[in-house]
Amino acid sequence: MIISGIDYSLNGPAICVFDTEKGDFSFKNCNFYFLTDTKKYATLFLNNIYGELFRPYDEECERYDSISDWVMRVCVGSDMVALEGYAYNATGRIFHIAENTGILKYKLYEASIPVEIIEPTKVKKIATGKGNADKQLMVDSFLSETGINLQEIITPNKTLVGSPVTDIVDCYYICKILHDQIKS
Numbered sequence: 001m002i003i004s005g006i007d008y009s010l011n012g013p014a015i016c017v018f019d020t021e022k023g024d025f026s027f028k029n030c031n032f033y034f035l036t037d038t039k040k041y042a043t044l045f046l047n048n049i050y051g052e053l054f055r056p057y058d059e060e061c062e063r064y065d066s067i068s069d070w071v072m073r074v075c076v077g078s079d080m081v082a083l084e085g086y087a088y089n090a091t092g093r094i095f096h097i098a099e100n101t102g103i104l105k106y107k108l109y110e111a112s113i114p115v116e117i118i119e120p121t122k123v124k125k126i127a128t129g130k131g132n133a134d135k136q137l138m139v140d141s142f143l144s145e146t147g148i149n150l151q152e153i154i155t156p157n158k159t160l161v162g163s164p165v166t167d168i169v170d171c172y173y174i175c176k177i178l179h180d181q182i183k184s
Contacts, residue, residue: 003017005081005171005176007167017030069107079114118177118178139151
């Protein structure tokens with residue numbers, strides 16, 4: 001069974017794909033994909049992290065279509081996907097995020113790929129033990145669990161943790177939760 005955990009966003013979507021036939025759920029048994037607008041991140045890291053540049057767009061609907069097409073291309077063959085649910089205290093471009101996610105959910109529905117929604121607090125709780133963990137704590141937990149320092153590998157010149165590192169970490173834990181739910 002192939003499953004995918006998706007950290008879906010307008011600026012830094014990331015996907016973790018895991019084939020349950022590969023053995024135990026682990027970083028090395030997953031493939032990671034992310035979109036970026038920074039050319040130096042659009043490359044291969046560690047033989048299983050694939051960065052790709054956003055396609056140019058002229059209007060928001062074209063942007064949503066492009067991002068969701070990318071997800072569908074990466075998730076082809078997935079038997080099930082998990083998406084992180086909406087953050088209830090989110091501010092900013094909430095309606096844009098909802099429209100973007102709605103298009104993806106529709107395309108997944110059309111492709112008959114079941115979708116599991118994972119609450120953001122659950123993702124944080126599973127990763128760190130705290131449902132309100134910040135991005136740095138998430139990255140620290142990932143490093144502790146996997147031994148992989150994504151910030152050092154992907155964004156060594158950044159002092160603060162950010163995209164695409166945090167997006168990869170989030171999609172890893174979303175996929176891990178889906179895997180654990182399927183197992184039990």
